[in-house]
Structure formats: C-alpha cells, structure tokens
Amino acid sequence: MSRRPLIAVLVAMLVAGTTIACGTDRDTHLSNRNDQALPGNYGGKGAGVLKSAQPLSSVDPRLNMLTSLSARFTYTTALAASDEEVQASATVFVPKIKAPQGGWRIIALGHDDVGIHAECAPSGSPDLLGLVPSVRALVSAGYVVTVPDYVGLGMHGKDLYHPFLDSATAAYAMIDAVRATRKLVTETSGDWIAVGNGQGGQAAWAVNELTADYGGELTLKGALALTPLAALEWLADAAAGGTLNNSQQLMLVQYLAWLPTAYPDFPLDEYRRGTAQDHWDALTACWGPAAKARPGLARSLGPHDVGPATPAATERLRGFLRKTSLPQGPTVAPMLVTADTPDGLIPTSRTAAAVDRACAMGDVIDFVTPPPDPDLMGWVADRFNDVPAPNTCGDHGPAQ
Numbered sequence: 001m002s003r004r005p006l007i008a009v010l011v012a013m014l015v016a017g018t019t020i021a022c023g024t025d026r027d028t029h030l031s032n033r034n035d036q037a038l039p040g041n042y043g044g045k046g047a048g049v050l051k052s053a054q055p056l057s058s059v060d061p062r063l064n065m066l067t068s069l070s071a072r073f074t075y076t077t078a079l080a081a082s083d084e085e086v087q088a089s090a091t092v093f094v095p096k097i098k099a100p101q102g103g104w105r106i107i108a109l110g111h112d113d114v115g116i117h118a119e120c121a122p123s124g125s126p127d128l129l130g131l132v133p134s135v136r137a138l139v140s141a142g143y144v145v146t147v148p149d150y151v152g153l154g155m156h157g158k159d160l161y162h163p164f165l166d167s168a169t170a171a172y173a174m175i176d177a178v179r180a181t182r183k184l185v186t187e188t189s190g191d192w193i194a195v196g197n198g199q200g201g202q203a204a205w206a207v208n209e210l211t212a213d214y215g216g217e218l219t220l221k222g223a224l225a226l227t228p229l230a231a232l233e234w235l236a237d238a239a240a241g242g243t244l245n246n247s248q249q250l251m252l253v254q255y256l257a258w259l260p261t262a263y264p265d266f267p268l269d270e271y272r273r274g275t276a277q278d279h280w281d282a283l284t285a286c287w288g289p290a291a292k293a294r295p296g297l298a299r300s301l302g303p304h305d306v307g308p309a310t311p312a313a314t315e316r317l318r319g320f321l322r323k324t325s326l327p328q329g330p331t332v333a334p335m336l337v338t339a340d341t342p343d344g345l346i347p348t349s350r351t352a353a354a355v356d357r358a359c360a361m362g363d364v365i366d367f368v369t370p371p372p373d374p375d376l377m378g379w380v381a382d383r384f385n386d387v388p389a390p391n392t393c394g395d396h397g398p399a400q
Contacts, residue, residue: 048179075180080168110200115286121154201228239307334389359393
C-alpha cells in the first residue's frame with residue numbers, strides 16, 4: 001500500500017473518532033476481554049509495570065488478520081494532580097512480520113474524546129470505537145501499536161475517575177502504556193512516536209513536554225498532535241459570555257464533571273443551569289439509551305446553561321484550565337501539529353497562538369492548516385529514520 005492511501009485512512013479515521021464514539025447507540029458494546037493470561041514480564045514497582053494481559057476475545061477481523069497478537073493489558077501509571085499510582089488499561093497490536101533488527105518500533109495512538117465513564121474505553125469495543133482503520137494502517141506499515149484507554153476508562157475501581165483534558169495524566173498514561181507494551185512484547189525497540197487526535201493530540205503534545213523527566217529508558221522520536229485540545233484557557237471567558245457552540249459546551253461539561261471528584265470543594269452548581277443541571281448525567285453518557293438522547297439534549301442547551309455564573313467562578317475555572325493548557329514547557333522531539341477548522345472545538349487561531357508560544361520556547365514544529373492533509377505516514381517514517389524534521393516556526397506569522 002502506498003504512502004498516500006495510508007495517510008488518507010489514518011487522517012480520516014483519527015478525525016472521525018469522536019463522531020463515531022460519542023453520542024451513538026452502544027447496544028453492540030461488548031466486553032472485549034478473555035480470561036487467558038499471556039506471558040510477559042510482570043512484577044516490579046513504579047510506573048509502567050505490566051499487571052495483566054489477555055488476548056482480545058472480539059476484535060474486528062480486518063485487524064485480526066494482520067496481527068500476530070491483539071491483546072488488552074493493564075498497567076500502572078499516575079494521576080498528575082496527586083502523583084497517586086493507579087492502574088489503567090490499553091490494547092496492543094503486533095504485526096505478523098518478523099521483528100526488524102533492533103526490535104519493532106512503537107506507535108502510541110491516543111484516542112479522541114470518547115466519554116468519561118469506565119464503559120467508554122476503546123478496549124471494550126471490537127472496532128476500538130472507530131480506530132481500527134488507523135491501527136490497521138500503522139500495523140501494515142510494520143509498527144507495534146498500543147492504544148491507551150487513559151486513566152478511568154476501561155477499569156472500575158473505588159475513587160477511580162477519568163480526568164478529562166488533564167494533559168499531564170493523559171501523557172503519563174501514554175508513556176506508561178509504551179513501557180508496559182515492551183514488557184509484554186519483548187521484541188520491541190525503545191524508539192516510539194506519540195500520535196493522537198483531539199484529546200489524543202493533547203496527550204501526544206504533553207508527552208513531548210514531559211518525556212525528558214518521565215520517559216526514562218524510552219526514546220521519543222516525534223509527536224503527531226492532530227487538532228489537539230491544547231489551548232483551553234479561553235474556554236472560561238467564552239463560557240461566561242455564552243459564546244460556546246454545542247460541541248464546546250459538551251466538552252466543558254465533561255471537564256467540569258470530574259473536578260468535584262478530584263477537588264471535593266469544587267462548587268459544580270456554579271457552572272450548570274437549565275438543561276445542563278436537569279440532564280447532567282445524560283450529557284456525559286457514551287453508550288445506551290442516554291447516549292441516544294445526548295445530541296438532542298446538547299441542541300437544547302442555552303448559551304449560559306454551561307459555564308461560570310460569577311466573575312469569581314470564571315477566575316476559578318480559568319485557573320484550572322490554565323494548568324492543563326499547552327504549552328507548559330519546551331519539547332524534546334519534533335512535532336507535527338494540525339489545526340482544526342475555525343468553528344471546531346479549538347478554533348484555528350487558538351491553536352496557532354499555542355504553537356507560537358511553543359516556537360518561542362525553541363520547539364521544532366511543523367504546523368499545518370489543512371487542506372491539503374499532511375503526509376503523516378511519511379512524517380512518522382522520517383522521524384524513525386532520523387531525517388531532519390521540517391520546522392515552520394515563524395513561517396505562519398503571529399496568531400491573530
């Protein structure tokens with residue numbers, strides 16, 4: 001398969017992830033697990049410890065035919081807000097071809113917003129909530145692919161929650177999924193690339209900032225941050241002003257929903273009114289009857305149903321969003337960043353401004369505003385082969 005068809009599949013399916021996964025009928029949602037234990041390097045302490053691994057009992061046959069192993073595994077990682085060690089789940093897919101000299105290189109594929117509840121995890125779905133074509137493209141190119149569910153998705157536990165849009169926690173989950181993958185699939189290299197769209201794009205960008213201190217024995221060769229949910233601080237004032245679109249309101253609902261769990265004194269009712277307050281749980285549903293009602297409820301949200309009610313509440317929310325917005329610091333590897341549409345979740349101008357700040361820190365970034373789509377598969381191959389990375393910092397001019 002040529003490079004261009006691969007990229008067409010990869011871009012289309014990464015960007016489609018949210019549309020497929022959230023707010024649809026999940027009557028076909030399956031427990032994608034098997035009780036058979038796989039051999040691996042279990043045990044140890046700290047982050048990235050492999051805790052369990054089983055073959056996937058039900059996975060799309062179009063992917064299964066390409067892999068020598070399709071598995072779900074659990075591993076240790078950390079919550080950024082508390083540095084607490086927690087367990088998370090992920091899937092891994094290994095090509096049928098013989099491992100190259102030095103081992104298979106790894107792609108960590110970060111999914112977009114699929115919800116905030118345990119049952120919203122890609123590992124519980126035979127088609128990985130729409131990510132199978134992307135995984136197939138990457139496995140066909142000869143990479144081992146791991147898809148982290150992120151903390152709080154795919155696993156139930158007392159006080160376990162999904163810190164949606166917490167960029168550091170998502171980055172830790174991605175890095176530690178790669179660590180655990182190497183303990184399950186021992187013929188792998190320490191070289192890897194973080195890839196993600198939307199929420200996954202945010203995670204990939206944060207990986208690039210945090211890997212110098214957290215990445216340990218791994219070598220990050222690059223990060224693909226596609227339409228990343230990176231620039232977030234502006235949401236507080238936009239919500240207070242009633243200017244968010246419905247998709248942005250739903251994103252903010254999911255962010256607000258977990259804050260009282262992590263911060264028990266967070267006054268949630270200062271941020272929800274009307275339809276949002278009356279149907280709060282349904283607005284975060286990801287499968288079943290409640291998810292079917294979610295699109296209609298979203299359309300019925302008033303402009304001030306979600307957002308801060310007072311200047312003090314606005315400042316509080318702005319402070320939370322500031323801590324998770326990117327950039328937070330310089331990166332260590334080249335990065336390709338694509339912009340969303342002007343009316344997308346994160347408007348093009350906001351992403352451009354975030355890229356400008358990152359460029360000022362010395363980052364190497366290829367910032368692309370499609371169309372046309374960038375050649376992602378070629379970019380990935382070039383990073384693994386140490387080809388000098390394109391750097392458009394300064395080329396697109398300051399953000400307006």
